[in-house]
Amino acid sequence: MVDLKINTDKLEGFVSKAAIYSYQQQLVLHQETLLNKTGKGNDFLGWITLPDETNEAMLGSIMQDAREIAAMADIYVVVGIGGSYLGARAVIEALHHNFAGLLTKQERKAPLIVYAGNNISEDYLADLMDVLDRYDYAMTVISKSGTTTEPAIAFRVLRRHLEQKYGKDEACRRIIAITDKSRGALKNLADAEGYKTYVVPDDVGGRYSVLTPVGLLPIAVAGFDIRRFVEGARAMKQLVTTAKTMDENPAFLYAAARNAMYASGKPVEIMVNYQPSLIYITEWWKQLYGESEGKQNRGIFPAGVSFTTDLHSMGQYVQEGLRIIFETVLSIEKPKRDLTVPAETDDADGLNFVAGKRLHEVNRQAELGTLLAHVDGQVPNIVISLPQINEHTLGQLLYFYEFACALSGYLLDVNPFDQPGVEAYKKNMFALLGKPGFEKQTEELRKRLQ
Numbered sequence: 001m002v003d004l005k006i007n008t009d010k011l012e013g014f015v016s017k018a019a020i021y022s023y024q025q026q027l028v029l030h031q032e033t034l035l036n037k038t039g040k041g042n043d044f045l046g047w048i049t050l051p052d053e054t055n056e057a058m059l060g061s062i063m064q065d066a067r068e069i070a071a072m073a074d075i076y077v078v079v080g081i082g083g084s085y086l087g088a089r090a091v092i093e094a095l096h097h098n099f100a101g102l103l104t105k106q107e108r109k110a111p112l113i114v115y116a117g118n119n120i121s122e123d124y125l126a127d128l129m130d131v132l133d134r135y136d137y138a139m140t141v142i143s144k145s146g147t148t149t150e151p152a153i154a155f156r157v158l159r160r161h162l163e164q165k166y167g168k169d170e171a172c173r174r175i176i177a178i179t180d181k182s183r184g185a186l187k188n189l190a191d192a193e194g195y196k197t198y199v200v201p202d203d204v205g206g207r208y209s210v211l212t213p214v215g216l217l218p219i220a221v222a223g224f225d226i227r228r229f230v231e232g233a234r235a236m237k238q239l240v241t242t243a244k245t246m247d248e249n250p251a252f253l254y255a256a257a258r259n260a261m262y263a264s265g266k267p268v269e270i271m272v273n274y275q276p277s278l279i280y281i282t283e284w285w286k287q288l289y290g291e292s293e294g295k296q297n298r299g300i301f302p303a304g305v306s307f308t309t310d311l312h313s314m315g316q317y318v319q320e321g322l323r324i325i326f327e328t329v330l331s332i333e334k335p336k337r338d339l340t341v342p343a344e345t346d347d348a349d350g351l352n353f354v355a356g357k358r359l360h361e362v363n364r365q366a367e368l369g370t371l372l373a374h375v376d377g378q379v380p381n382i383v384i385s386l387p388q389i390n391e392h393t394l395g396q397l398l399y400f401y402e403f404a405c406a407l408s409g410y411l412l413d414v415n416p417f418d419q420p421g422v423e424a425y426k427k428n429m430f431a432l433l434g435k436p437g438f439e440k441q442t443e444e445l446r447k448r449l450q
């Protein structure tokens, strides 16, 4: 069953319902194009059928690995960047206790997941190793291409640390590589060292890979139910790949609404949440939409805020800054916990008017009040709601975002499955570091920096 809902009522007055519904026919064609694999980037459509293809054998193998890892490690290091880590982190942080790092392993019932290889900060990695000196740990290194610099450097450093700590054979038992089936430096290394490996399928790009072992292994190690997660995605797949009208298909409505916003002069979409645990869902969404749509000098700019925290910083800009923004609120109907505001006899802080109310009720009124204030400030709002955060609803949500992204990219007439622009910084970095083969650029760039 799908329980994700999308509401575009608060776009009224900015774009007409007719303008949104005018995308209907195109969306039906794009849906077919995706399923028939006849559109742009059609060699990267393997993600569409992942929810059906992830069978019991795959889930069983990952869950078995997760049990073994849990038995040997207090900490599990996930080495990867971009699509090779954001999906796992998004789901894990959404499901985790907010202070998982301060709980014991027994309380967590699983190793603590930490992340490396998503930056090149010396301080970050050195600080991480201080911690890894003190705890039992294991790690996975995830890179589809197997050649990305950030995770490759982190893995080189951490591999040395792991081998010094446990010896080569035991270190080998504690490493799983997730990469291309046959190509890339990581694949070569994994073969040479004898690491266990999982494959990122050729036709699944990094940012669409959360339903492969790239996302599933870390999520399982963190103690969450990957079967329910895949089931959620499967339910959403069934809906968004078959429903042919805007009213039935939430991916149609989201893709159409955001394109109508863009066409009306609002090129910035801010994803809003009211739970800090959802910040990485926004980070994952930013990569998905930013890399998929930002090309050929077009695309909606994906930004994110976490309210009410950011109402005390970015709130001012959203309310009164340049009117180029629309918001998409990810609204959660029911919290996982139960906490009420206590009553005080002297009411010195004047808060007795909320005494006895759940904190969630206060948060909810903040959400509704903000929605109206922002709409009054000329910031239209789309609302995506989930009854609660759990593995099933997250599976639905992530697949919904993926399918809507593919449709939205086609509406913008770009290839939503490539990211040619990402290479520019890499080439410069290699040249500046003096990588063999980049000699000419090295000289040119160094001159420009003098």
Ligand SMILES: O=P(O)(O)OC[C@H]1O[C@H](O)[C@H](O)[C@@H](O)[C@@H]1O
Residues within 6 Å of the ligand: 081, 082, 083, 084, 142, 143, 144, 145, 146, 147, 148, 151, 206, 207, 291, 419, 422
């Ligand atoms: O999995 P990898 O090949 O290491 O790629 C990791 C990430 O970095 C690349 O530069 C791309 O921009 C991302 O789309 C990708 O997810």
